[in-house]
Amino acid sequence: EMKDNEVVRVTSPLSWKNKWGDRADTAKGHGGLCVRGRFGFQFIDSQMRLQQPLVRQNGKLVETPWLDTIDSLVTRLADIKAKHGPQAIAGLITARCSNEELYVFQKLMRAAIGTNQLDSSSRYGHLNFVRAMQHALGIGRMMNDSVDITKAKVILLVGSNMTETNPVASLRVKESLRVYRSQLIVVDSAQTNIAKLASHPLLVKPGTEGLFVQGLVKSVLEQDLIDAEATGKHPEAFAALKQAVAGFSLASIAKQTGVAVDQINEAAAVFAEAPRAVIICGEGIVRRPGGYHHVLTLVDLAWVTGKLGRPGCGINTVTEEPNEQGAVDMGAASEFLPGQARFEDEAARAKFAKAWGVELPAKGSEANLMDIVARCRSGEIKALYVLGENPLATFPASLGVRAALERLELLICQDPFLTETAQLAHFVLPACTFAEKDGTLTNQEGKVQRIRKSMEPIGESLPDWHVMAAIAGGLGFPMEYESSQDIQTEIMKLVPGYYNLGQPRKVEPTPESYLANGYKVEVGTRYRRSQEPSSPGNGERPFGLIMGQLLYHSGKLSTQASGLVNISPNSGRLHMSVEDMERMGLADGARVRVTSECGALELGVEGDRSVLPKSCFFPEHFNDPAVKDLMPVEIDSITGVPYFKLARVTIEKV
Known part of the structure; x- marks a missing residue:
């Protein structure tokens, strides 16, 4: 519900009785809201929203008109491509973007720039x-x-x-x-x-x-x-x-x-x-x-x-x-083309190359999220385009993300907010939130659901697809979309049946080839x-430190919502089991030193009856104190997924 282009309330169209009744069938597409949806909307018109493009001049980010910003950005991007080739450019995008934006992102990277060094936040798991x-x-x-x-x-x-x-x-x-x-x-x-x-x-x-x-x-x-x-x-x-x-x-x-x-x-x-x-x-x-x-x-x-x-x-x-499922379905992962076709599949490559009128990047040239960070750090990647992601605040310090970003010749961040990563950028582009644009998301069942524009964009912010289309055009690859519907039409031609806005199609497993x-x-x-010993709970570091979400916060946007922050502020305390605190003589607010293989940190503690003995928990969305920097990073050898949510630690009373 809007008043003077501000969101004043978010509700579900269905009551609890209509939503459930006594039959599961009555709840299809029930439109229910969680606490973040009902009370976490203030980030949409937050005073911290970016309202104009920012360009780094003499070491400072300065407000600059859109036309000048895109012109300068495209010139620098094209210069890097000409000097070092398309493999010197990479991109990352959040799975909070719409299907249409995810599709345009991978098309921009593969067709307009010519690189398959791209990934989304679906890589996190x-x-x-x-x-x-x-x-x-x-x-x-x-x-x-x-x-x-x-x-x-x-x-x-x-x-x-x-x-x-x-x-x-x-x-x-x-x-x-x-x-x-x-x-x-x-x-x-x-x-x-x-x-x-x-x-x-x-x-x-x-x-x-x-x-x-x-x-x-x-x-x-x-x-x-x-x-x-x-x-x-x-x-x-x-x-x-x-x-x-x-x-x-x-x-x-x-x-x-x-x-x-x-x-x-x-x-x-x-x-x-x-x-x-x-x-x-x-x-x-x-x-x-x-x-x-x-x-x-x-x-x-x-x-x-x-x-x-x-x-x-x-x-x-x-x-x-x-929209993590949509990110994979739209090809915003280096191993997949839209429709979850493998990037190395010759028939799929031929179909998309013909549709886009280009030659796709070579097979074997892909780079996922972890590859991109490593190549930025080594200097192989010179330019990075980041949409809605904040790798500097997401990853532990041991991964060296800051050094990787600081080595870039060109860092472009597109986001509703000036994130920690954006503060290092050469160009910062203000993006709309979901409330300011049309599009679709794919839920975890595989059902495509519409989002509809309910307010005018804040300041001069633009939908992500609009900005990407402008960049592609500047690079000599016209994307003549006038609306998200135009993008949907293109996707429907290339991935037939995807926009089935009813219930998702039933899928049948085919394990025969795998088992044979x-x-x-x-x-x-x-x-x-x-079964190889990994010594969980060993004597040297007897506690398991877990980082995860809370009911009121998932991270990137919820901490910008005043309603949720008021309900669940950052206490800065480590959650421990009541039994462990009693055994160690700790009261709520007591200070402890937590030590992992990556370093040590002092912080307060509080009892939490949901935490088991020999475990401890800290909310992943708060970076003060920087508990995430205690987490080691392990990379899956098959999927490239980074693991950094669990660490073995010691806890000592200070």
Whole structure:
């Protein structure tokens, strides 16, 4: 609701009664809002919004007219391309952008500039899920819709505090418990609100969620709870899986995870025997070391229990940002073209090259997020175009992002706010928020949903696609779009059927090729890799430090919303278990020194009953104090996903 071009209230068109009733079907497209949507809108017309382009002159950012800014920017970008080639240029974009903007971004990079050094924030974890599901099942998104989840008899929720991170999606799980009397198995390293509702709350040591899933697979085999029809179709693959799990015992899993063998066996039996069962995984799987392999282990569990292809069953995920699925679908990842076609696929390359009238960058020339940071640091990349991302505030200091950005000859930041990264930029371009533009987003089910312009842009800010089209035109590659609808029309021609604004099309898993080709070698390596000692909870650093979201904050925009900051301000304190604080003689507000392999930091502490003993938690969206700089960074060798949400630390009273 608007008044004088300011947002005064955000509401859902449906009441709770209309939204739910007693049938899951009544809730399709229910339009519900989480607390961030209802109370976190003040960032839209924040006084901190950028209102004019800024250009660095004599070391300072100076307000400059749009035409002069684009002209100067294009000249410098073209000069770098002429001197060093297109491989000296890269781009990063947020998955908060619309599908149309994500499509234009990858087209700008690949067609106008000629580089495949590009990525989006889906690289932070969601691409582990997409890549693993594509590899194993030929599906690049979650398998079930919200109705399947609501009507499930058993829900296995692994590594997700979804009542805080995905509150609206969690309503589906709660409705399943209330109306359909489902059983809920929660595997997490914190006593979350959703765990309190679970029939089987299984609290594991930080970082062992994936290991626990291996324990479930082992238990299913030991208890002979397998689906004979599913496993009988691929006897060699099944034999390889049995051999892979023979190398460890449930007792060892119990010791490493902290969950008793009896509890593992009970959870495995409940899941295996359910006629309709769904798996939902979150950060504890996809954003922990080995995330890609952990998703494949979930596939193993679903396969041997006959849950692949059975109606109402499947493997699913929850994402942090609203359009991570759309980012992958639109090709805003170096390995994918639009429609999730692999970049090296000759037929797909030919189709897009013809449509865009260019020769695509060579196969093997791609660079993902981590490659881009490394190449900026080494000097190979001279120019970086950043849309809505803030790598300087996102990554730990150990990754050397500041040094990488400072070495660039040209840093362009396009954002609604002057972020930490933008403060280093040569050009800062003011971008619209979702409320000031039209477009579509793709939710985690794969459903395309519209966003409609509700207010005029703040100051001289422009939609991201408009700015990118202007840059492309300046580089001699006209993008003659007059609206986001023009971009949609182009996408529909190249990715037929994508804009099905009804329920997403049902997807059928095709594991046959995966199980018949190479599975025997891959599965043995995967289980052996996870069993190698990583010493979680070792004596040297006995605490697991976890960084994550809160109900009121996810990071980049919520901390600019006065309503949410008033509700949940930054206390600057480390959350510890009450038991650990009592044992160490700590009161709320006491100071401690936290030490990891990356350094040490002093800060206050507060008791939190959701935190388990030998664990501690700090909200990832607050950078004061800089707890994230204690986190080591590990990069997935297959997907390039960076892991920096978990560290082993010592905590000492100061």
